[in-house]
Amino acid sequence: MSTLTTARPSARRAKRAREVGASVPLTAFLWLLAAVYAFPMLWFLLSAFKPGSELFRYPLSFLPEDPTVAGFEKAWGRFDFMLYFSNTLAVALTTTVLTVMASAMCGYALAKYRDQRWVRVFFVCILATTMLPTEVILSPTFIVIRDLGMYDSFAGLVVPSILTATGVFMFRQFFLSVPDDIVEAARIDGAREAGIFFRIMLPMSRPIIMTLAIFSFQWRWNDYVWPLIVVGDERKFTLQIALRSIVGAENIDWPLLLAASVMSILPLVLIFIVFQKYVMNEDINAGLKD
Known part of the structure; x- marks a missing residue:
C-alpha cells in the first residue's frame, strides 16, 4: 500500500516535468514573437523623443542620446x-x-x-x-x-x-x-x-x-x-x-x-x-x- 502511495506522487511529478519541458519551447517562441512585434513599436515610441538631427544619423541608435519633447510641444501648439x-x-x-x-x-x-x-x-x-x-x-x-x-x-x-x-x-x-x-x-x-x-x-x-x-x-x-x-x-x-x-x-x-x-x-x-x-x-x- 505504501509503495503505491509513494509511486503516485512520483508519477505526478514526472508528468508535470514532462508538461513543463514541452511548454518551454512554445513559451520561448511566443516571447520571441512578441519581441519581434514589439521592437518596431518601441523604436517608433523612442524616436518621438529624438531630435531631428539624431533620427537619421548613422549608425542608428535605438535609445535617444539627447531626449527632447520639442516635437510634442510643437504638435500641441x-x-x-x-x-x-x-x-x-x-x-x-x-x-x-x-x-x-x-x-x-x-x-x-x-x-x-x-x-x-x-x-x-x-x-x-x-x-x-x-x-x-x-x-x-x-x-x-x-x-x-x-x-x-x-x-x-x-x-x-x-x-x-x-x-x-x-x-x-x-x-x-x-x-x-x-x-x-x-x-x-x-x-x-x-x-x-x-x-x-x-x-x-x-x-x-x-x-x-x-x-x-x-x-x-x-x-x-x-x-x-x-x-x-x-x-x-x-x-x-x-x-x-x-x-x-x-x-x-x-x-x-x-x-x-x-x-x-x-x-x-x-x-x-x-x-x-x-x-x-x-x-x-x-x-x-x-x-x-x-
Whole structure:
C-alpha cells in the first residue's frame, strides 16, 4: 500500500516535468514573437523623443542620446492638435454609440422575429456586404451623401458608418442563444417590445456591447479614406487626415509627425486597457439557463 502511495506522487511529478519541458519551447517562441512585434513599436515610441538631427544619423541608435519633447510641444501648439483630436473624438464617440444601438436593434429583430422568410433573406443580404471591398461602395456612398447635403460635414462622416454587418451578426448570434421563453414570459407579464429589448435583452448583451464599442471606436478613430473624400474644410479634419497634411511634397517634419502620431494612439491604448476586462472576463452566457 505504501509503495503505491509513494509511486503516485512520483508519477505526478514526472508528468508535470514532462508538461513543463514541452511548454518551454512554445513559451520561448511566443516571447520571441512578441519581441519581434514589439521592437518596431518601441523604436517608433523612442524616436518621438529624438531630435531631428539624431533620427537619421548613422549608425542608428535605438535609445535617444539627447531626449527632447520639442516635437510634442510643437504638435500641441503649432499643429493645433486639440482641434483635430476633438473632431476625431466627436466623430468616433457619436458613431460608436449609434453603431451599438443600431446593431443591437437589428440583431434582436433578426434573432427573435425570424418566422418571416424575408427576415432571413434580409440577414443574408447584410452578410453579403462583408464580401464587398470598401473601395467598391465608396463612389455610390459619396454620391448619396453629396445629394443629401452632408458633404463637408461631420454628419457625412458618421451616417455611412452607423450600421455594420459585423455588429449585426454579433448581436444576432448572441440573441439567438437567449431562450425564447424569457421573451415570452416578459410578454405574458405585460411588457412591451421596447421594454423587453431595453430592460431585458440589452443588459444581457453587455459583453457584446463592450466588444463592438471597442472595435467601432477603433475603426472610426483610424479611418482615413472616407474622411479624406468627404471633408474638405481644414477645420473639420480628423487626426488621420491632419497627420497626412504634415507630409509635404519636399520636406517632412519628422519630430512633429512622430510626436503627433504617438499622441494620436494614446486614446486607443487607454480604451483597451480600461475596457478589455469586460470582454476577456465576462461570461457571455451569464444569467442564461436552458
